[in-house]
Amino acid sequence: MTKKENRIFAEISIVVPTYNEKENIEILFSEIKKAMPSNIDYEIIVVDDNSPDKTWEKALELMTNTVTVIRRVNIKGLSTAILDGILFSAKKYVIVLDADLQHPPQYIPKLLAEAVEKDADVVIGSRYMKGGGVEGWSKTRLLISKGASLIAKLLLPSTRGLTDPMSGFFLVKKEIVVRNKEKLNPYGYKVLLEILERCKPNKVVEVPYTFKPRLYGKSKLGAKVIVEYIIHVLKLSGWRPFKFIAVGAAGTVVNLVTLLLLKYVASPLYLDYFFIGSAIAIEVSVLFNFALHETWTFKDRLYGTRIRRLALFHLSVFPSAIAQYISAVSLRYGLSINPIIAQLIGILIGFPINYVFSELGIWKKKA
Ligand SMILES: Nc1nc2c(ncn2[C@@H]2O[C@H](COP(=O)(O)OP(=O)(O)O)[C@@H](O)[C@H]2O)c(=O)[nH]1
Ligand SMILES: [Mg+2]
Incomplete structure (x- = not known):
């Protein structure tokens, strides 16, 4: 032939x-x-x-x-x-x-x-x-x-x-x-x-x-x-990594402000029950970040249903949230570091993982 x-x-x-x-x-x-x-x-x-x-x-x-x-x-x-x-x-x-x-x-x-x-x-x-x-x-x-x-x-x-x-x-x-x-x-x-x-x-x-x-x-x-x-x-990429960083920074402020609010309105959640307070602050910031990614960072890549993306986003920030949570709680209890600093260290550890998961997992290209 x-x-x-x-x-x-x-x-x-x-x-x-x-x-x-x-x-x-x-x-x-x-x-x-x-x-x-x-x-x-x-x-x-x-x-x-x-x-x-x-x-x-x-x-x-x-x-x-x-x-x-x-x-x-x-x-x-x-x-x-x-x-x-x-x-x-x-x-x-x-x-x-x-x-x-x-x-x-x-x-x-x-x-x-x-x-x-x-x-x-x-x-x-x-x-x-x-x-x-x-x-x-x-x-x-x-x-x-x-x-x-x-x-x-x-x-x-x-x-x-x-x-x-x-x-x-x-x-x-x-x-x-x-x-x-x-x-x-x-x-x-x-x-x-x-x-x-x-x-x-x-x-x-x-x-x-x-x-x-x-x-x-x-x-x-x-x-x-x-x-x-x-x-x-x-x-x-439409400068997407910078958008992601901006959202991350805003989310960090939301995270920390939530903790501070808890300190004044529900102080046990900030002190004795810090492990609960930390988890609440993380979840509030996760929801905030998700909303911004949906409407801004990845707005041209909304494939599948929103519920599915939200569920996947939770999964994708899981390593990040866990890193935040563990470092926040262990630093808080083990090393008696200021809770705000503990939470911040957790955020910095989790951030790159969160980014790669979001790019390749949640808002990936149409299959
Ligand atoms: N017209 C034009 N051709 C260019 C220019 N720069 C490089 N080239 C041509 O583009 C091709 C690739 O460039 P080259 O220097 O071989 O890059 P390399 O293969 O990555 O080392 C070659 O045929 C070059 O002659 C340019 O500014 N104008
Ligand atoms: Mg060449």
């Missing part, structure tokens, strides 16, 4: 953002030509930001009727280059490719076949799924990449369940980008994250590939990329 990529008839635009890639571009074009079977109709769109090494000039020399060169003089930036390339493209599917041959062109037909066969909106070239890999990376580089991926998965529901949501090698149905172009904010380097979160693709599939070392030249991505990456993910 022939490979499925030799059986499909499809069309694709290959968008190549370039900045100082003069030495790579000719080899890239010939590798693309070699990789594309005759049953696939393709075009190449080079988007160059007026590279000092004149990559655009080299690309113009190599221009044929399947190649377009866009030379941007007043705009710079990888993400805007990719988005401009996608919007300019003429085919149904678009694939984004590094010019340095880190994304081997021979995978293009595979990704396209997967898109056509599964009617996927996005196909990701994945380094981290079975069959994929990375060549020439240090352990540190790998660790940073995996750490960054973990941050995305915690904050952005659309990336959960994917092995490589930060891939620079991906295919997208042009139409979903066009439809959502007003929502796309070309910040940072990870255009795929932007597309996954803002274009809400219906079907996303992954295809394994091996990421190669850069052929010539050097990477443009330096240390500030990590900071920009975190800002990008926070932006995409």
